[in-house]
Amino acid sequence: MIAGVFRRPPATSPKNGWMEDTDMAIEIINVIEIAHREKKRTKVMNTRKMHAWVHYYPNPGDHDDLHCHNADQTFICFEGECTMRFPDGGKAVLGPGMAALISGGSFYQLENTGDGPMILMGNRSGPQDDIKIIDYVTRKDVRDKYKGRVRVHPEGEDAIAD
Numbered sequence: 001m002i003a004g005v006f007r008r009p010p011a012t013s014p015k016n017g018w019m020e021d022t023d024m025a026i027e028i029i030n031v032i033e034i035a036h037r038e039k040k041r042t043k044v045m046n047t048r049k050m051h052a053w054v055h056y057y058p059n060p061g062d063h064d065d066l067h068c069h070n071a072d073q074t075f076i077c078f079e080g081e082c083t084m085r086f087p088d089g090g091k092a093v094l095g096p097g098m099a100a101l102i103s104g105g106s107f108y109q110l111e112n113t114g115d116g117p118m119i120l121m122g123n124r125s126g127p128q129d130d131i132k133i134i135d136y137v138t139r140k141d142v143r144d145k146y147k148g149r150v151r152v153h154p155e156g157e158d159a160i161a162d
Helices: 031-038
Strands: 002-007 025-029 042-046 050-057 067-069 073-079 082-085 091-094 099-102 109-112 118-125 133-135
Touching: 025 042, 031 042, 031 050, 031 073, 031 118, 050 109, 073 082, 091 099, 109 118
Parallel strands: none
Antiparallel strands: 002 025, 042 050, 050 118, 067 133, 073 099, 073 118, 082 091, 082 109
């Protein structure tokens, strides 16, 4: 999943001659490769300060439930077209190379409105385990509804049907 992990060498401090701890891991991934290989939502990074994942919606019309989170997040579109829908009937469309910021507590729904697979990368601050996924209709954690998983619905299936 990770294309490479790089560490820079320790440096000697010019002031006092001691070795500075400058060891910093850098993870580099290929989002499109991961999406096409895994063909599902895939966690790609998870630290105590942030987490990131790759979304893969294979078919036009695939969508998730209208939901929100307790943290701000960003989405970057890598392939296809994503229409983000909001409770007031508004929408925003992301194409390859476009990014969106969604404030924590803002309800939204993702839908693949392109001609082929939709690939997004999302990230939030904090570890994944601290995040809530709140359903718009029930106002409860979506993971309770689908036994620990966020579900992608095929075209024609109502996202809020049980």
